[in-house]
Amino acid sequence: MYHPRELYPSLGTGYRLGHPQPGADSSFPPALAEGYRYPDLDTSKLDCFLSGIEAAPHTLSAPPPLPLLPSLGPETAPPPPEALHSLPGVSLSLENQELWKEFSAVGTEMIITKAGRRMFPACRVSVTGLDPEARYLFLLDVVPVDGARYRWQGQHWEPSGKAEPRLPDRVYIHPDSPATGAHWMRQPVSFHRVKLTNSTLDPHGHLILHSMHKYQPRIHLVRATQLCSQHWGGVASFRFPETTFISVTAYQNPRITQLKIAANPFAKGFRENGRNCKRERDARVKRKLRGPEPVATEACGSGDTPGGPCDSTLGGDIRDSDPEQAPVSREAASVPAPPCGGPSAEAYLLHPAAFHGAPSHLPARNPSFPEAPDPGRPTPYSTAFLELQPGPGGSAYQAAPSVTSFAPHFIQGGPFPLPYPGPGGYLDMGSKPMY
DNA sequence: TCTGCTAACACTTTTGAAGTGG
DNA sequence: ACCACTTCAAAAGTGTTAGCAG
Numbered sequence: 116m117y118h119p120r121e122l123y124p125s126l127g128t129g130y131r132l133g134h135p136q137p138g139a140d141s142s143f144p145p146a147l148a149e150g151y152r153y154p155d156l157d158t159s160k161l162d163c164f165l166s167g168i169e170a171a172p173h174t175l176s177a178p179p180p181l182p183l184l185p186s187l188g189p190e191t192a193p194p195p196p197e198a199l200h201s202l203p204g205v206s207l208s209l210e211n212q213e214l215w216k217e218f219s220a221v222g223t224e225m226i227i228t229k230a231g232r233r234m235f236p237a238c239r240v241s242v243t244g245l246d247p248e249a250r251y252l253f254l255l256d257v258v259p260v261d262g263a264r265y266r267w268q269g270q271h272w273e274p275s276g277k278a279e280p281r282l283p284d285r286v287y288i289h290p291d292s293p294a295t296g297a298h299w300m301r302q303p304v305s306f307h308r309v310k311l312t313n314s315t316l317d318p319h320g321h322l323i324l325h326s327m328h329k330y331q332p333r334i335h336l337v338r339a340t341q342l343c344s345q346h347w348g349g350v351a352s353f354r355f356p357e358t359t360f361i362s363v364t365a366y367q368n369p370r371i372t373q374l375k376i377a378a379n380p381f382a383k384g385f386r387e388n389g390r391n392c393k394r395e396r397d398a399r400v401k402r403k404l405r406g407p408e409p410v411a412t413e414a415c416g417s418g419d420t421p422g423g424p425c426d427s428t429l430g431g432d433i434r435d436s437d438p439e440q441a442p443v444s445r446e447a448a449s450v451p452a453p454p455c456g457g458p459s460a461e462a463y464l465l466h467p468a469a470f471h472g473a474p475s476h477l478p479a480r481n482p483s484f485p486e487a488p489d490p491g492r493p494t495p496y497s498t499a500f501l502e503l504q505p506g507p508g509g510s511a512y513q514a515a516p517s518v519t520s521f522a523p524h525f526i527q528g529g530p531f532p533l534p535y536p537g538p539g540g541y542l543d544m545g546s547k548p549m550y
Numbered sequence: 551t552c553t554g555c556t557a558a559c560a561c562t563t564t565t566g567a568a569g570t571g572g
Numbered sequence: 573a574c575c576a577c578t579t580c581a582a583a584a585g586t587g588t589t590a591g592c593a594g
Contacts, residue, residue, distance in 0.1 A: 226586090229555090235586090326554075327554085363554090364554065364555050365555075365556095366587080366588095376587070379585085379586065380562070381562060381587090382562080383561080383586085384561035384586075384587085385561085385586075385587055
C-alpha cells in the first residue's frame with residue numbers, strides 16, 4: 116500500500132488537483148503532446164454533481180507535479196501508484212494487484228464494443244483513513260496515457276501514429292456513492308460494473324475510448340459531508356500504474372486471451388476442459404458437417420466450483436483458482452449482510468445518478484443513511500456515468516455551473532430525468548417500486 | 551492483401567421471480 | 573402475513589469466428 120503523503124511529502128495536505136506538465140513525461144513525444152494534456156481531476160468539473168455536498172470550503176493550493184506515466188509492457192517495473200489529494204491520511208490500495216500485475220507483465224488489453232464491455236480485471240481497491248462519519252463519493256474515469264495510437268506487431272505493441280481526437284470525458288460513479296467512510300472502509304470497493312465502449316454516440320453513459328490506444332484508469336474519492344452545500348470537502352485522486360491497458364476490439368496478444376480465459380469465470384467455457392474449448396468447438400464443427408449426432412458431455416465439463424456473484428462493492432475479477440479471490444458462494448451470500456454491506460437506498464435517493472438504470476443494479480437499504488432526502492433537491496438522474504464537457508482544445512475541463520446538482524447538460528445518455536421521489540417515496544424504475 | 555470492426559454464436563454466471571415450508 | 577430457502581428461467585457477460593469495409 117502506498118500512502119500519498121509518502122509520495123508527496125512536501126505537499127502537505129491542502130493542494131489542488133491539476134494538470135501535469137506534458138513535458139515531464141519523457142515517453143510522451145512533444146509533437147503528440149498538443150491537445151493531449153493529461154487531464155487530472157479538475158475540482159471544478161465535479162461541481163455539477165457535487166454541489167450538494169460538503170463541508171467548509173476548502174482552500175487548495177498548487178498542484179504537485181505528476182510522476183512519469185508508466186509504459187506498457189513486460190520490461191517495466193511499475194512505480195508506486197500515484198495519488199493527488201487534499202484528504203489527509205487517506206490511502207488506497209489495489210486489492211487485486213497481483214492479478215493486474217500478471218496482465219500488466221504481458222501488456223493488458225481491454226475489449227471495447229459498441230454495446231459496452233466490462234473491464235477485466237476490474238479495479239478493486241481498499242481505502243483507509245476516511246472519517247467514518249463523513250460521506251464520500253468514489254469515482255472512476257479512464258484517461259489516455261499518451262498521444263499515440265498503437266499497433267500489435269506480432270510480439271509487442273508499438274506506437275503507430277498520432278492518436279485520434281480526444282473523446283468526451285465520462286466519469287463512473289460507484290453505485291454506493293455517497294456513503295460513509297465506515298461503509299467504504301468496511302470492505303473492498305469494486306468498479307466491476309464499469310463498461311467501456313468505442314461508440315462515440317453511446318447513449319448508455321459508458322466510458323468512451325478509442326480502439327488501439329493506451330489508457331489509464333483513475334480513481335477519485337470525494338468527501339461529501341453536508342448535502343446542501345455548494346462546496347465539497349476535498350478530493351483524493353489515485354492511479355495504479357499496473358492498471359494501464361490498451362483498448363482493442365479483438366484481442367491481439369494470445370497470452371492476454373489465455374490470461375483472461377483463465378481468470379474470468381465468464382470465460383470458463385473456453386478453458387481446456389470447458390465445453391467451448393477449442394477441441395470441443397472443432398468437434399462440433401465436424402459433427403455439423405457430418406450431420407446430427409448425440410452430444411457428448413460430461414467429459415468436458417469444467418468440474419470447477421461455480422464462480423459466485425459479486426455485490427456492488429466486492430465484486431470484480433474472480434479467479435476460482437485463487438482462494439484469496441474466491442467468489443462468494445450462494446451459501447455465503449445467503450448469510451445476512453453486515454449493516455453497510457450493500458448499496459444504500461438513501462444513497463440512491465440522494466444520488467440516483469450513481470446507479471445504473473437497470474433494475475438489477477438497484478441498491479439495498481443501508482442504515483448508514485438515516486436521514487430522508489431533502490425534498491427541495493433538484494431532479495436527479497438515472498445513470499452511473501457523467502459526461503464532462505471538455506474545455507477549449509478538448510483537454511481541459513470547464514467549470515460547471517454549480518447552481519443545481521446534476522445539471523442536465525452535464526449528463527448524457529440514459530432515460531432521465533426521472534421524477535424525484537419525495538421523502539419515503541418510491542422512484543419509478545421500470546414500474547417497480549424500489550424500497 | 552491487410553487491418554480493424556461487427557454481429558452471431560455457444561457457453562457460463564448472475565439475477566430476480568416464483569414456489570415451498572416453517 | 574412474514575421470513576428463509578430453493579428452484580428455475582431470463583438476462584448478462586465471456587471469447588471465438590466469419591464476414592465485411594476501407
